[in-house]
Structures are given as structure tokens and as C-alpha cells.
Amino acid sequence: MNKLLDQNTNDDVVSAIDSLGFGIAIWSSENSLVKCNLEFSRHFDIDDPDSLAGLSVKQLVEKIAQASRLILPENRREWRCQEEQAILSNKLSQYRFVDGTICEVKRWPTKNDGKVHCLQDITQSVRNKRTLEKERDKSTEAERTKSRFLRAANHDLRQPLASLKIMIYNCLETKDTQERDQLLHNMDISVSIMEDLLGALLNIGQLDAGRIEPKISTFQISTILDRMRLQFEHQAQEKGLTFRVMPSKHAVVSDRALLERIVSNFVANAIKYTETGGVLLGCRKRGDRLYLEVWDTGIGISLDDQEKIFQEFFRVSSEQAHRKHSLGLGLNIAKRLADVLKQEISLKSVPKKGSVFSIKAPIGNVWHSDIGEPEISERIGGEFTGLTVIVLEDDEILLDALVALLERWGINVIHLDHSQEIGPQIRELDTEPDLIITDYRLHGAIQGTDLVLEVNDLLEKPCPAIVVTADTQPDLIERIKKQGFPVLIKPVSPPGLRVIMHNILYEPELVPELN
Amino acid sequence: MHDTTIPIGSMVPLSGPSSADGNEFRNGLELAAEEINQRSGILGKKIRLFFEDTGTQSATEVVRAARILIDNGVHAIINGYNIGSQNSEYEPIADAGVIYIHHNTLLQHHDTVMSNPDRYFGCFMGDPAEYWYGQGFIKFASWLRDTGQWEPRNRKIAIVSGTKPYSVVIANAMASASPQFGWDLVSRPIVVSSPTRNWKEYLDTIRNLDPAILAITQFYSGDLARFQLSFMENPIPSLLYLQYGALHRSFKEAVGEKAAGVIVGTMIGLPRDEMGRGFAEKYFRSFGPDSTPEVGCQPYTSLHHYAIAASIAGGTGGPGEIEKNRVVADCLLRYPYRSVAGTIRYHRKWQAAVPYPDAVHDPSLGLPHLFYQIRNPDQEHALIAPDPYADAKFVLPTWLQN
Numbered sequence: 001m002n003k004l005l006d007q008n009t010n011d012d013v014v015s016a017i018d019s020l021g022f023g024i025a026i027w028s029s030e031n032s033l034v035k036c037n038l039e040f041s042r043h044f045d046i047d048d049p050d051s052l053a054g055l056s057v058k059q060l061v062e063k064i065a066q067a068s069r070l071i072l073p074e075n076r077r078e079w080r081c082q083e084e085q086a087i088l089s090n091k092l093s094q095y096r097f098v099d100g101t102i103c104e105v106k107r108w109p110t111k112n113d114g115k116v117h118c119l120q121d122i123t124q125s126v127r128n129k130r131t132l133e134k135e136r137d138k139s140t141e142a143e144r145t146k147s148r149f150l151r152a153a154n155h156d157l158r159q160p161l162a163s164l165k166i167m168i169y170n171c172l173e174t175k176d177t178q179e180r181d182q183l184l185h186n187m188d189i190s191v192s193i194m195e196d197l198l199g200a201l202l203n204i205g206q207l208d209a210g211r212i213e214p215k216i217s218t219f220q221i222s223t224i225l226d227r228m229r230l231q232f233e234h235q236a237q238e239k240g241l242t243f244r245v246m247p248s249k250h251a252v253v254s255d256r257a258l259l260e261r262i263v264s265n266f267v268a269n270a271i272k273y274t275e276t277g278g279v280l281l282g283c284r285k286r287g288d289r290l291y292l293e294v295w296d297t298g299i300g301i302s303l304d305d306q307e308k309i310f311q312e313f314f315r316v317s318s319e320q321a322h323r324k325h326s327l328g329l330g331l332n333i334a335k336r337l338a339d340v341l342k343q344e345i346s347l348k349s350v351p352k353k354g355s356v357f358s359i360k361a362p363i364g365n366v367w368h369s370d371i372g373e374p375e376i377s378e379r380i381g382g383e384f385t386g387l388t389v390i391v392l393e394d395d396e397i398l399l400d401a402l403v404a405l406l407e408r409w410g411i412n413v414i415h416l417d418h419s420q421e422i423g424p425q426i427r428e429l430d431t432e433p434d435l436i437i438t439d440y441r442l443h444g445a446i447q448g449t450d451l452v453l454e455v456n457d458l459l460e461k462p463c464p465a466i467v468v469t470a471d472t473q474p475d476l477i478e479r480i481k482k483q484g485f486p487v488l489i490k491p492v493s494p495p496g497l498r499v500i501m502h503n504i505l506y507e508p509e510l511v512p513e514l515n
Numbered sequence: 516m517h518d519t520t521i522p523i524g525s526m527v528p529l530s531g532p533s534s535a536d537g538n539e540f541r542n543g544l545e546l547a548a549e550e551i552n553q554r555s556g557i558l559g560k561k562i563r564l565f566f567e568d569t570g571t572q573s574a575t576e577v578v579r580a581a582r583i584l585i586d587n588g589v590h591a592i593i594n595g596y597n598i599g600s601q602n603s604e605y606e607p608i609a610d611a612g613v614i615y616i617h618h619n620t621l622l623q624h625h626d627t628v629m630s631n632p633d634r635y636f637g638c639f640m641g642d643p644a645e646y647w648y649g650q651g652f653i654k655f656a657s658w659l660r661d662t663g664q665w666e667p668r669n670r671k672i673a674i675v676s677g678t679k680p681y682s683v684v685i686a687n688a689m690a691s692a693s694p695q696f697g698w699d700l701v702s703r704p705i706v707v708s709s710p711t712r713n714w715k716e717y718l719d720t721i722r723n724l725d726p727a728i729l730a731i732t733q734f735y736s737g738d739l740a741r742f743q744l745s746f747m748e749n750p751i752p753s754l755l756y757l758q759y760g761a762l763h764r765s766f767k768e769a770v771g772e773k774a775a776g777v778i779v780g781t782m783i784g785l786p787r788d789e790m791g792r793g794f795a796e797k798y799f800r801s802f803g804p805d806s807t808p809e810v811g812c813q814p815y816t817s818l819h820h821y822a823i824a825a826s827i828a829g830g831t832g833g834p835g836e837i838e839k840n841r842v843v844a845d846c847l848l849r850y851p852y853r854s855v856a857g858t859i860r861y862h863r864k865w866q867a868a869v870p871y872p873d874a875v876h877d878p879s880l881g882l883p884h885l886f887y888q889i890r891n892p893d894q895e896h897a898l899i900a901p902d903p904y905a906d907a908k909f910v911l912p913t914w915l916q917n
Binding site for chain 2: 220222247248250366367378380383386493494502507
């Protein structure tokens with residue numbers, strides 16, 4: 001009965017060991033393996049745990065090595081010695097498996113001088129710990145960057161703010177117009193420095209938060225080159241520098257806005273650090289890549305500084321004249337934006353001679369080139385796009401509707417206020433009008449046709465005109481037409497206006513009133 | 516009207532200067548209706564066509580045609596183009612709330628639809644706006660340059676426009692896109708009125724400007740034929756582009772071999788694939804060897820697309836049945852159709868077919884903007900762009916070979 005009980009108990013123990021959710025191995029006092037469970041042997045690709053029973057420490061270590069499941073160092077002999085010692089010494093250790101699993105091995109002595117080893121899968125907890133550590137490091141770095149940034153921003157903002165305070169006070173005090181103008185000009189500079197700083201702060205903030213998502217498209221690089229010319233031409237001239245932009249016909253694949261910001265930072269930097277000579281912006285094709293290059297004849301950058309130039313707040317010049325207008329952020333932002341775009345930035349420089357900053361972009365297929373218009377409508381490409389039309393209308397609702405319609409067709413609309421003198425308003429126009437649209441009866445018993453004649457006198461040539469009226473008396477309409485003006489009856493329908501405008505401007509022979 | 520039929524109207528220039536195209540539009544619709552009706556029509560109801568002549572295609576004539584068709588209770592109006600109506604016909608059609616699909620190729624359509632999407636929900640343009648001709652040609656010329664197929668001797672481009680909005684818009688689009696692609700305009704587009712008989716004077720002016728590209732956006736085939744004959748008397752060494760009218764049979768007959776080398780484009784034509792060729796053969800069998808499937812295919816494709824959309828929508832609606840027609844319009848927008856002319860995929864805002872490669876990069880999602888180079892009179896025009904539709908290579912015209 002007792003024997004049967006012992007046998008039953010033994011079976012229960014074996015069954016319980018095999019059911020454990022972690023690996024277990026039991027060693028005798030002679031250091032031979034008495035028993036291990038399936039969870040233990042499975043880790044080494046051995047399906048029958050009993051086949052390991054009776055192995056010595058050395059034999060088990062050899063078996064584990066042969067199973068090729070563990071990541072082992074190159075020096076296998078040394079590893080075997082260390083592993084055998086670890087098993088005998090009851091030390092805590094870790095197994096790293098080739099499939100990425102990590103197990104912790106805990107070892108305890110038993111009462112009869114044997115040992116019991118427990119093999120537990122800790123992969124998930126190790127991964128969780130690593131993720132947490134990474135997040136912590138990232139957060140610490142972000143905090144550090146933020147603090148560093150805020151300290152520097154605080155310093156840089158205080159400087160122009162302090163100057164502004166003084167200048168405002170002086171401006172209020174002074175009675176000399178010339179001095180006041182100079183103070184206002186200086187205040188404008190201080191405000192633009194603060195603007196730059198806040199813009200950079202916003203860029204850095206977006207980059208830190210990982211909020212900048214590039215919108216990749218194919219576009220003509222000329223669009224960026226033209227904008228750079230417009231943006232910096234005046235600034236370079238004011239400093240007595242030449243600024244040349246070489247034309248390019250290539251299409252590139254990139255984010256238009258981000259690439260423009262990078263190039264703009266290069267050009268701004270070049271102008272800032274160049275006192276004589278000039279700045280050149282151009283493109284060079286190499287294979288399937290286009291290099292946008294900004295050349296300057298500025299102070300140059302020493303080899304040591306070339307590594308640091310793209311770091312935050314790094315300023316190459318120690319001269320106060322450069323420092324007060326520089327935040328040391330432009331190139332850092334350019335570098336970080338280039339990283340977002342996965343486009344490479346490079347620098348070549350010789351101290352006291354000048355520098356070349358460049359960014360590399362893949363050349364695109366011209367067929368895919370996007371002209372950068374969000375909506376294809378008459379505003380950008382209609383037959384009336386770019387024309388200038390004078391509108392004379394008193395009724396505000398009708399005026400708003402007409403202006404909205406004409407602007408939707410891409411027309412530059414000028415509303416003349418006939419309660420004021422017309423002459424100065426006409427003389428202020430940048431371009432001569434192509435057409436006049438006038439109400440017939442304007443406030444103050446003024447006839448639109450009379451105003452058209454007045455405008456023509458001022459222009460010293462006839463400008464075609466359309467008269468609109470709510471008055472449907474045939475006599476009146478006939479009279480206006482006889483004066484040479486086509487008439488539209490209110491409410492004016494867009495197709496009707498379109499037809500008459502087209503005919504006047506392109507096919508005047510179809511307009512009987514003009515003939 | 517019988518309950519067993521669906522009345523479909525069409526406003527076509529059966530008389531007047533565009534009557535040749537008008538007859539092709541009618542042919543295309545009749546062929547499509549026959550095919551649809553053979554397959555049990557739209558949800559079992561046969562299509563019945565009503566044609567109204569738009570003559571000279573003036574606003575008055577087109578609006579009159581639209582009103583007559585609506586009074587006849589049509590569920591949709593599907594036609595080719597009516598240049599000159601300036602979208603006036605949209606008003607009675609929008610009031611009736613029926614579907615309207617045309618091929619006017621006008622940017623005005625974008626503007627009108629976007630100005631009040633709710634009112635013009637049913638108005639569709641089955642081909643891309645003429646604007647794309649301009650932008651697309653500049654890309655085409657840049658592609659020839661960038662791929663080394665043609666080496667321009669300078670960066671200059673001269674543009675000559677007709678007086679119709681269609682020509683003016685194309686010319687403006689070319690002018691505005693040119694600088695971005697590395698071309699310098701020699702002047703603002705030169706506007707010539709039709710009929711133009713004395714091209715020599717214009718050509719002499721242009722010769723002095725020395726352009727590497729000369730683009731004529733005037734589209735009347737007669738004017739273009741007179742231009743080409745005048746041009747060939749003393750060719751200017753320029754890449755020469757002529758607008759759509761140069762594809763007309765009358766141009767070929769008038770100019771003959773003197774047209775060889777000219778570039779022409781179309782926003783809607785027949786690609787030379789299995790579907791395009793198959794349609795052309797069927798069209799010639801039905802309407803004779805002198806018919807023009809490239810024109811007839813326009814309303815043909817749109818009637819098929821409409822039939823599919825109406826079937827998915829669960830049926831059509833006549834004047835006043837606006838809610839039913841809104842569902843049809845939604846299905847037209849929702850389900851692109853691979854027609855014999857390429858894929859008609861309506862832009863949600865413009866309600867116009869999107870062009871490939873001008874506005875989309877995927878040929879399966881746009882109607883191909885095809886570029887041909889005219890060869891000798893006994894040869895078919897070479898389709899030279901865009902891939903994957905091209906079946907020939909650009910050849911340097913004789914006047915550029917020296």
C-alpha cells in the first residue's frame with residue numbers, strides 16, 4: 001500500500017514538474033541531472049526531457065552548445081568553462097537565444113547537497129524595461145534641450161526687448177523727426193530679430209515634437225529659386241553684396257516648403273557672414289541627383305568648427321556684430337529638416353575665403369511636376385486672369401457680389417469711390433485698367449457714363465466699359481448704347497457678363513455698340 | 516414618354532460650322548445607346564435619344580436646346596461640345612435637376628461648379644479642361660528637351676492665340692507655366708482673330724523673336740491649315756505645336772505632307788490599345804471609313820458611364836426628381852470608368868475628368884492627354900507621348916534638321 005502510495009506520489013510530483021510554466025532541472029549531489037521538465041528541454045530543441053537524465057554538468061553544457069539555440073561567444077571553450085562553473089556555483093545568470101528569447105536562470109542548493117535550477121522566460125519584461133529606458137532617455141534629452149533652448153532664447157529675447165524699451169521711451173521723448181525715424185527703423189530691426197527667434201522656436205518645437213510630416217511631391221526647382229531671389233535680393237543689396245540666382249530647369253522630388261526653408265536658411269546665413277563680395281545660389285546635376293548650392297565669399301569656417309556648425313546655438317563668429325543678429329539656430333534647423341526629408345546636407349569651406357552649403361535632392365520626372373496650385377480654376381488660368389477692372393457701384397451688396405465674381409475669375413478689381421476725387425485714385429493705379437464696369441445711376445445723381453468719360457480723360461485714352469442698370473426703359477438703354485456702351489440689365493448673370501466681357505476684350509467686332 | 520424607356524437628350528451642332536463634329540457626336544451616342552439597349556438598357560428600361568441642333572453654338576441656341584429637351588422630360592443631357600454657350604445652359608439644367616455631361620473642355624466649368632456645388636451637382640465635364648492643354652504641352656516640350664530627344668537652340672517660346680476663350684485659356688496656361696519649366700516668353704501671347712488669312716505678317720514678327728518653340732492655340736482647322744502652308748514657305752527653326760483642329764481630316768487634306776513633323780495634342784482621343792482600336796473598327800463599320808471615331812468616342816463613353824452609374828444608383832430621374840439624380844451624380848463621382856478613351860475619373864470638386872499625366876501620375880486613374888506627331892498623309896499620326904500609350908518616337912521635323 002505504502003509502496004503504491006509512494007509510486008503515486010512520485011507520479012504526481014513528475015506530472016506537476018512537467019506542468020510548470022517555467023523550466024526546471026534537478027541535480028544530484030554527484031552533479032548529475034536527475035530530472036528536467038519539458039519547458040526546460042524545449043528551449044534547447046529537445047522533445048524528450050528524460051533523455052537528459054543522468055548527464056553530467058559537462059555533458060549537459062555540451063548538449064546545450066550543440067543544440068545551437070543559444071547565442072554563444074566566439075570562444076566556445078571559454079564559454080563552456082564559465083557555464084560549467086555557473087551551474088556548480090549556483091550563480092544567477094541569463095541565457096540569450098537566437099530567436100530573441102531571454103531567460104533568467106536561478107539556482108538553489110537542495111537539502112541533500114543537490115541543486116535545483118529554474119529557467120524563466122523574461123523576454124517581455126526585458127523589452128518593457130528597455131522601452132521605458134529609451135523613453136526616459138528621450139524625455140531627459142528633450143527636457144535638457146528645452147531648458148538649454150529656453151535659457152538661450154531668454155537671453156536672446158531679452159536683448160532686443162531691452163533695446164525696444166529704451167527706444168520706445170526715447171521715441172516718446174524726442175521731438176526731432178529725423179531722430180524719431182531712426183529710432184523707429186531700429187525698433188523695426190529689433191522686432192524682426194524677435195520674429196526670427198520666435199519663428200525658430202516654433203520650428204524647433206515642431207521638430208522636437210516630431211510633428212513635421214513631409215509632403216513629398218515633384219516640382220520645378222525654379223519655383224524655389226525665384227522665391228529666394230525675391231526674398232533676399234533687397235537684403236543683399238542693402239549690405240552691398242551681389243546676390244545671383246542661376247536658373248535651373250530641373251524637377252525635384254521633395255517637400256517644397258521644407259526644402260525652401262533649408263535653402264532659405266543657407267542663403268540667410270551666407271548673407272549674414274559675408275561682408276564683401278557676394279552670394280550665389282545655383283544647382284548642379286550629378287547623376288540622378290540635383291545639388292542646390294549656396295556659395296558665399298564670407299568669413300569661412302575652420303575645419304574644427306565644420307563639425308559643430310550644425311549644432312544648436314553654435315555661432316561661428318565671436319564678433320559682436322555677427323552675434324547680435326544671429327541665434328545660431330538656422331543651420332541646426334536646416335540639418336534637422338534635411339534629416340526629416342532624408343536628404344543630405346554638405347559643407348565645404350575655407351576660412352577667410354568663403355563657404356558652400358549644399359543639399360542634395362532626387363531629380364524628378366517632369367511629367368509629374370506639380371505647378372504648386374492647390375486648385376485649378378479660372379482664378380489661376382482663366383481667360384480674364386491678370387486683367388485689371390475698375391468697378392463703380394454704390395450698392396454694397398451688389399458691389400460685394402460683383403467683386404467676388406470678378407476675383408474668382410482671376411481679375412484684379414479696383415473699386416473707385418466716386419464720392420472722392422477720381423483723379424488721385426486713377427493716378428495711384430499700378431496698372432492701367434483693361435475694362436470699366438459701372439452702374440448707370442450712382443449716388444448724387446451722377447451718371448456712370450460720365451465717370452467713364454472722366455476716367456478716359458485721365459488715362460488719356462478710351463478704356464472699354466460696360467454699363468449695368470436696373471432701369472429697363474427702352475429709350476434710356478438705347479441712349480446709353482448710342483454713347484458706345486454695351487448694357488447689362490440687373491441682376492447681372494455671370495454667363496451674360498462673361499460673354500460681353502469676352503467680346504469687348506477679344507472680339508470687339510461682335511459688340512455693335514463699339515462699332 | 517413611356518415608362519419602359521429613359522429619355523436622354525443631346526445638344527449637338529448638326530448644322531453650322533461644327534456640324535461635322537456634331538454628326539460624330541450623334542453617331543457616338545447612337546452606337547452607345549444601341550449597345551446598352553441590347554444588354555437590356557438601364558435596369559430593364561431602354562434608352563431613347565432626343566437630339567436638338569445647336570447650330571452656331573451660341574448661348575441663345577444652346578439654352579433654347581436645353582429648354583426644349585427639359586420640356587420633353589429628359590433624365591439626362593449628354594453631348595459633345597458647344598463652344599460659345601459660356602455655361603448659360605447650366606441654369607435651366609440646374610433648375611430642372613437633371614444630369615448633364617458635356618465635353619466642352621472649358622475651365623469655366625470648374626469655376627461654375629465650384630461656385631455652387633449644391634446647385635450644379637448634376638453638371639459634369641467628361642473631358643479635362645482646356646487649361647491642361649497649356650500646362651501639358653509645356654511639360655511635353657520640357658520632356659523632349661530633358662530626355663535629349665530634341666536640343667532647343669535657346670529657351671525662348673512664342674505663343675499665338677485665337678480669340679475664343681478656349682484658345683486664350685490654353686495660351687495663358689502655357690505662358691504661366693513656361694518660366695517654371697525653364698522657358699522664356701518672347702512676348703505676351705499674340706492674339707489673332709479668325710479667319711486668319713495673312714499669317715505671313717505674324718510669322719515675320721515671330722521669326723525676328725527667334726523662338727525655339729512656337730505654339731499656336733488657335734483651333735479652327737481652316738486657320739491652322741492656312742498657317743501651316745504659310746509656315747512651310749519659309750519655316751522658322753522651332754518646335755511647332757498646333758491646337759486640336761490640326762487633327763481634323765480637313766487639315767490633313769488641305770496641308771498634306773507639309774504637315775509632317777507638327778505636334779498636336781488632344782485631351783480626349785483613342786489610345787491605340789485593344790479597347791481603342793476595337794472601338795474605332797466598330798465605329799468605321801457602323802458609320803463608314805470617313806467617320807471620325809476620335810470625336811464620336813466622347814459622348815459614347817459618357818453615355819456608357821451614365822448607364823452604369825444610373826444602374827448602381829437604382830434608376831434615373833426626370834426634371835424635378837432631384838434627389839434621384841443626386842444619387843446618380845454621386846455614383847458618377849464614386850465609380851471611375853475605363854472607357855475606350857481611357858479612364859474617366861471625375862474630380863470631386865471640379866466634376867471634370869482628371870487628365871493623365873497632367874494631374875495624376877497613375878495612367879489607370881486619368882484620361883490620357885495624347886500627343887501626336889503628324890507624319891506623311893499616307894501614315895497614321897505617331898502617338899509619341901505619354902507612356903504607356905505611346906507607340907512611336909519623336910522625329911526631328913525637316914525644318915529642324917539643319
